[in-house]
Every structure is written in C-alpha cells, then in structure tokens.
C-alpha cells in the first residue's frame with residue numbers, strides 16, 4: 001500500500017466539498033477515464049469581487065486524486081481568482097504534507113482543473129501541452145517524456161548531463177538502465193552512439209562557509225558564464241541580477257523565457273551552483289510566474 | 299478483529315504446521331546437506347523427502363526432475379534462458395499477452411537482444427486463438443511459455459493441449475504454474491510439459507523458495523553455475539529450512555485439494571453472487587467457467603480500484619486491484635487491457651482471492667461491506683449521476699485533454 005500521510009488519508013476518508021455544485025459559474029474538467037484520473041472542479045465566483053465563494057469537486061481516481069481534489073477546494077475557497085491562479089501543484093502536495101513521487105501527477109491534475117475552471121469563468125480557451133510518460137526516476141519523480149525532451153533540447157549525451165539537468169538518476173541510481181535507454185535512443189536519432197562513462201555520484205562538495213561574499217558572487221558568475229554559450233545556441237540568455245543570501249536572482253531572456261524548458265534549465269543551473277558553492281542555493285528568475293514553474297516541476 | 303485476508307494470489311500465510319516443520323533446520327539441523335558428516339547427512343535426507351513431496355503434488359515421474367530455486371521468477375528466467383542457450387540457432391519465442399511480468403519483462407529484454415517474440419492475443423474472456431498458436435509453431439521457435447492460470451482473473455490457459463502441440467512441432471514448452479500449483483490437480487508425467495515453475499509463498503510455504511520442474515531428458519543449461527547442488531543444475535547452498543517447508547506445504551496442499559475445489563469454490567461463488575446481486579454495473583472478468591476455484595475478479599464500473607482498496611482496508615478487508623494507481627504506472631493492468639475491458643471498468647477491477655482458511659463469516663462480511671463502499675465512491679465520481687452512470691459519460695464529462 002502507498003505510504004500516504006495522515007493528511008492524505010484524512011482527506012480521502014472524509015473528502016471536503018464533494019459532489020456537484022448547483023449554482024457553479026466556473027467549471028473545469030480535466031483528465032480522462034483512460035488515464036484512471038478525472039476531475040471536475042466547480043466554483044462559485046462572486047462577479048463583483050472575483051472571489052471564489054464555494055468550491056466543489058467530483059473525482060474518478062485513486063486515494064491521492066480524491067485527497068488532492070478535496071485539498072484543492074479547501075485551498076481556493078475565499079481566494080481571489082488571480083491569487084488562485086498562482087496555486088501550484090506543489091502547494092496542493094504541501095497542504096497534504098506531501099505525496100509519494102508516483103502520485104505527484106494527482107496534484108498536477110488539481111492545478112490544471114483550477115486553471116481550466118478559471119478559464120471557463122473568463123470565457124477563455126484553456127489548453128495544456130500536458131504529456132506524461134512512464135515514471136523513470138522514482139527518487140525525483142521524473143518521467144520519460146521529461147528526460148527525453150531535456151536530452152533533446154539541450155543536446156545531452158551522458159548520464160551526468162541528465163543528472164545535472166533533470167536530477168533524474170542522481171539519487172539511488174537504480175533508474176540508470178532506463179535513462180541510458182533514453183539517451184541511446186535520442187543519440188541514435190542524431191546519428192551518434194551512446195557511450196557509457198562512469199558517473200561520479202556523491203561528489204565531494206567544496207568546503208562550505210569559507211567563501212567571502214565577493215568570492216561567492218564571482219563563483220556564481222562563473223557558473224552562469226559557463227552555461228551561457230549553451231543558452232545562446234538556443235537563442236536565449238541568462239544574467240545575474242542579485243544575490244540575497246541563499247537566493248540568486250537571474251533574468252532569463254530569449255527563447256527560453258517562460259517555456260517548459262526554462263524550468264528545466266533553471267533546475268540544472270541551480271544544481272551546478274549548489275555543487276560549485278557547496279551550499280543550498282535557490283535560483284529565482286525575476287519574472288513573476290516562472291518561479292512557480294521552476295519549483296513545481298515534479 | 300484479525301482482518302479478512304482475501305489476497306491469497308499475492309501471497310499466503312505460512313501454515314503453522316509448515317513453520318513447525320521448518321524450524322529445526324535453523325537450529326539443531328543446521329548442517330550443510332552436502333557434508334558427509336552426520337550434521338549434514340540428516341539434512342540431506344530432509345531435502346530428499348521434500349523433493350518427493352513436491353514430486354507427488356506435481357505428479358512428476360522422477361524426484362530428480364524437481365530443482366529447488368529461490369522463487370517463481372528465478373524458475374521462469376532459468377527455464378526460458380536455458381531453452382535459448384540449448385537452442386542457439388532458434389531466434390523466436392512465444393508467449394501470451396496475459397503473462398506475469400516475470401515472463402513479459404524477460405521477453406521484452408530478449409527482444410532488445412535480437413529475439414523475435416510472439417505474444418498470443420486473447421479474446422474478451424482471456425482465451426487464446428489456438429489457430430494463431432499453431433501457425434506460429436515452427437523450427438525457428440526456441441521455447442513457448444504459457445501460464446497455467448492467470449494471477450489476476452484465475453482463468454486457465456489450455457496448457458496441456460498447447461504442450462502437446464509444441465511437442466509435436468519439436469518446440470520446448472514451459473508453463474508458469476505459480477498460481478495453479480496447490481489449487482488444481484496436476485499430473486506432469488502424463489503431459490508433454492517440459493518445464494514448470496512454482497513458488498512456495500503462493501501455497502502456504504515461505505517466500506523465497508521456488509521450484510523448476512524439468513522433465514527428464516529435456517536439454518538444460520543452468521543459470522547459476524558453481525557447486526554441484528541440485529545435480530549442478532542450480533548451484534548455491536540449499537535453503538534447507540524453506541525446502542523442508544515447501545515439501546510440507548505441498549503435502550498439505552495435496553491433502554486439501556478436494557476442499558479447495560469444493561468448499562473454497564463454494565465460498566468464492568457465494569461471494570461473487572452476493573456482490574453482483576447488490577451492486578449494479580459490475581461484472582466478472584476472465585473466463586468464469588474455467589478458472590481457479592479461489593479467485594474472483596470483479597470490475598466495478600465508474601470508480602477506481604485503489605480507492606476501493608483503501609476503503610476495504612479500513613474495514614479490515616485485504617484485496618487487490620488492477621488499477622493503474624496501485625501499480626504506480628499510468629495504465630491499468632495489462633491483463634484487463636488485453637482482454638479489451640473498457641477503461642470505465644478496467645480501473646475499478648478488484649481481485650478477491652480466497653484460501654482454505656477463508657471462513658463463511660468473512661465472506662458474509664465482505665458481501666455486506668462492498669456494496670456500501672462502491673456506492674460511496676460512485677457518489678464522488680463525475681461519471682455517475684443521481685441514480686446511475688451518466689447516460690453519455692463522454693458528453694457529460696468532456697475534459698479539455700485526454
């Protein structure tokens with residue numbers, strides 16, 4: 001049986017706000033029965049204040065899908081629509097004290113239903129490029145589609161690249177066979193062959209705490225400088241804006257900004273920074289909105 | 299309450315008499331059966347006795363046809379890989395789409411290594427097309443592997459007939475009988491089955507012990523080479539305590555065979571009829587007239603299996619499901635998809651598997667609880683209206699993406 005938190009169990013056994021909402025004026029349907037997950041979110045929005053007065057759900061799905069739906073309705077009740085749009089799937093998972101990696105897609109579905117419902121209220125079309133593949137890396141909940149897209153977009157060719165860009169494979173290493181298969185496939189497409197090079201896991205981190213502020217900034221700049229050529233090749237760029245303790249603010253421009261790849265790229269750079277400085281670093285793009293993506297990418 | 303365990307196809311409790319039989323082999327009888335001194339000698343005799351107990355349950359002609367392994371999966375891999383090594387010029391392999399991952403994952407790996415794998419398709423009840431099978435048999439085929447009974451539905455494949463056909467075509471035949479052994483009578487000496495896998499923990503012996511039956515004269519290449527244990531066919535010091543336990547469990551299964559096929563079957567039928575009488579939009583999957591006596595697999599439409607299991611668990615009832623969510627993948631069970639069970643039902647399939655310990659009171663309790671649980675979940679489902687499924691689920695619930 002899954003290792004569910006008490007909060008998940010509580011919301012599954014006593015779901016809040018379940019069932020149809022008669023006077024809903026915002027409805028979002030996502031998922032499909034073929035995937036085993038389907039969610040209808042129904043909101044009653046006050047047109048004057050754009051505040052969500054009531055939220056109900058109907059869900060076909062497993063324990064965590066039902067719990068995520070229930071949590072979502074509790075989270076958004078009383079929120080203004082614009083604030084509700086900022087709710088990320090991580091917020092839903094956090095509200096439930098976490099979800100097992102295999103179940104993160106349940107919270108993603110919740111966020112999507114919310115966006116779909118708000119789009120419905122505003123009379124907009126909502127669509128999602130949502131695509132999910134088989135779960136490859138259980139340590140970091142990363143699926144095949146994400147790995148394949150990242151390998152392709154960044155011209156990656158080694159296991160170490162994949163670990164740096166996606167985190168996949170950077171934990172227990174038992175998913176390396178699956179990752180190697182993806183690498184071999186994508187490399188074959190570009191007419192190369194995959195050669196296995198030994199991966200150094202658990203790298204010796206540089207001694208932390210000894211860096212002066214100036215040294216830290218120099219190192220951060222050096223890391224950013226090292227990834228720029230790759231970004232520029234994809235018609236993008238990155239620039240250091242500010243450093244505030246453990247938070248590094250950057251601005252991203254060009255083709256990368258806002259796209260799904262941005263979150264991946266940021267994650268990869270963040271990992272590099274952490275290795276280089278030997279401390280926890282949070283990399284934050286200075287445009288609102290992108291942060292949520294960077295952290296919500298499962 | 300102790301809990302109602304209806305998940306015996308997943309694993310079984312070790313019978314207390316089996317535990318008792320095995321315990322001395324951890325303490326006073328700790329010797330190595332290969333040793334010449336008296337510490338080992340008695341253990342060697344105990345292993346021999348266990349081998350004969352297995353032989354009897356399987357109806358094998360010779361005791362030496364029994365090879366002890368570490369589990370059903372090892373037996374499966376040993377059988378298939380042996381057949382390939384013994385027939386290096388044959389590059390095709392046959393199986394069915396309903397096999398356990400112990401076979402399917404191995405076949406898909408072998409495909410990557412250049413073998414051509416044929417997967418026999420099945421109809422809505424999980425039955426293979428024998429004409430398709432006959433067409434595929436040729437001297438290019440190294441081995442056929444077909445499960446005796448399916449772990450999810452309990453349905454049988456006609457393995458005796460399929461073995462005859464393979465034999466006539468000069469092709470080796472293996473059956474994964476992990477679910478069948480101990481539940482239905484087996485008489486290997488009068489069959490053309492070359493190899494058979496079984497696993498102890500499905501018949502009230504411990505986990506981590508299995509058997510590969512290898513018909514005398516069938517060409518064999520070991521998976522593990524080393525010492526001379528199991529006549530050099532499976533090296534590694536014997537798991538003596540578990541071997542003794544498996545022997546005892548086989549003896550007990552043989553003694554209970556009649557009970558399994560009368561009383562256990564009656565309880566299973568009662569459970570199934572009781573649930574179906576009270577729950578609308580539910581049906582039995584698989585071949586109901588041709589299956590294990592202990593297994594019932596019911597599809598509850600418009601709800602999801604993991605949610606059913608969680609609620610059952612709250613009532614102390616253990617079952618299992620073919621839903622995507624219980625496996626951690628996004629697809630419902632390959633067995634249900636292969637039989638063409640619609641998605642509206644496949645995610646809600648629930649397997650109840652009984653054992654000789656299952657009681658009438660337990661079954662009555664489950665019959666009472668299941669309809670409530672199903673009704674409770676259907677209330678949450680967007681595919682379910684006031685008094686039944688939405689007339690047109692596709693239209694009433696039209697998500698933005700699928």
Ligand SMILES: Cc1ncc(COP(=O)(O)O)c(C=O)c1O
Nearest residue numbers: 369370371398400449474476497
């Ligand atoms: C049909 C079938 N084959 C093989 C196995 C694997 O057996 P073991 O767990 O002993 O490796 C199982 C167990 O789930 C099974 O049901």
Ligand code: FES
Nearest residue numbers: 137138139171172
């Ligand atoms: S599963 Fe990928 S590192 Fe552990």
